[in-house]
Amino acid sequence: MGANADHRSWDDYSLGRDTAQAHFGALDKVYDGMIGDHRKAIAVAGEVDPVTEDILIGQTAELEKFQWFVRAHLENSSGQLSTADDASEKGAAKSATARSHPQNDRRAGLPRGVRPVARYVDYS
Secondary structure (H helix, E strand, O other): OOHHHHHOOOOOOOOOOOOHHHHHHHHHHHHHHHHHHHHHHHHHHHHHOHHHHHHHHHHHHHHHHHHHHHHHOOEOOOOOEOOOOOOOHHHHHHHHHHHHHHHHHHHOOOOOOOOOOOOOOOOO
């Protein structure tokens, strides 16, 4: 690993092949770590070099924007984040997957376990 990887507070992405929902859960935790490290770097850079601080602020804004997109796929209809109580990528992946299907069923007004049927419309 390089010098930067040796000093970061998070490990490499631990999730292998899984569902998209599981990856959203894990990525939320990855972005928590990256954004947290950027915020620490902003605090240090602000005391030393305002140009570097500004660059880091811009990068952090982009990271937060992407995390907002990821979290939009993890929230239920009440705005609760399905991975809020998880500390690890794998835990968040499990929570995101376990909680995604029942939320979608209830949101559609269907009983738990009942999936909506696709309707085909003939516009000819």
